[in-house]
Amino acid sequence: SAVISQKPSRDICQRGTSLTIQCQVDSQVTMMFWYRQQPGQSLTLIATANQGSEATYESGFVIDKFPISRPNLTFSTLTVSNMSPEDSSIYLCSDGGRSSYNSPLHFGNGTRLTVT
Amino acid sequence: AQRVTQPEKLLSVFKGAPVELKCNYSYSGSPELFWYVQYSRQRLQLLLRHISRESIKGFTADLNKGETSFHLKKPFAQEEDSAMYYCALSEWGNQGGKLIFGQGTELSVKP
Numbered sequence: 129s130a131v132i133s134q135k136p137s138r139d140i141c142q143r144g145t146s147l148t149i150q151c152q153v154d155s156q157v158t159m160m161f162w163y164r165q166q167p168g169q170s171l172t173l174i175a176t177a178n179q180g181s182e183a184t185y186e187s188g189f190v191i192d193k194f195p196i197s198r199p200n201l202t203f204s205t206l207t208v209s210n211m212s213p214e215d216s217s218i219y220l221c222s223d224g225g226r227s228s229y230n231s232p233l234h235f236g237n238g239t240r241l242t243v244t
Numbered sequence: 245a246q247r248v249t250q251p252e253k254l255l256s257v258f259k260g261a262p263v264e265l266k267c268n269y270s271y272s273g274s275p276e277l278f279w280y281v282q283y284s285r286q287r288l289q290l291l292l293r294h295i296s297r298e299s300i301k302g303f304t305a306d307l308n309k310g311e312t313s314f315h316l317k318k319p320f321a322q323e324e325d326s327a328m329y330y331c332a333l334s335e336w337g338n339q340g341g342k343l344i345f346g347q348g349t350e351l352s353v354k355p
Contacts, residue, residue: 169347172345238288
């Protein structure tokens with residue numbers, strides 16, 4: 129089955145700094161997705177990362193705060209910029225499914241971010 | 245607006261009892277529905293999707309378009325079924341990979 133490696137698995141960061149999260153997929157996929165799971169909440173899509181074009185952000189998320197890179201079909205990064213305690217969450221990446229339905233099926237292990 | 249609702253935050257049953265985790269959705273198009281499961285200290289993983297009509301680990305889910313529901317069922321719960329369960333909806337089309345998640349239901353199966 130597909131493997132998605134995500135790192136770091138956790139980090140504790142100071143307010144005002146930035147953290148870049150990496151997501152590596154074991155085979156080429158068209159789309160990759162970044163989600164946020166705030167404490168006690170469900171998963172919310174941040175953005176869709178497409179190779180060769182800018183990421184598409186969901187309402188409430190902006191590129192300046194969450195810049196995304198997608199340099200090739202197996203890799204993406206999400207940066208959480210100018211962090212505040214409200215950014216403390218689990219951040220997950222997923223792949224765009226490898227079937228014709230083009231739906232995400234696999235998730236990374238998540239990055240547990242704590243901002244102090 | 246698209247929405248997925250899981251009305252129960254916590255569902256507690258005894259081993260061997262039937263389980264039904266409820267999921268209702270609101271979507272104007274033709275959605276694809278999923279159930280994801282997250283066991284303790286493990287990553288989120290796909291349990292089943294409506295399009296495949298499979299039974300995974302004894303769980304089944306039927307899409308009821310009239311009631312806009314996709315409830316997850318298992319006739320006899322096992323302790324190892326204890327986990328967090330998320331119902332999710334995916335849109336078709338160019339951005340068809342996006343998932344909209346419900347709030348999740350924690351299933352606790354007691355011995």
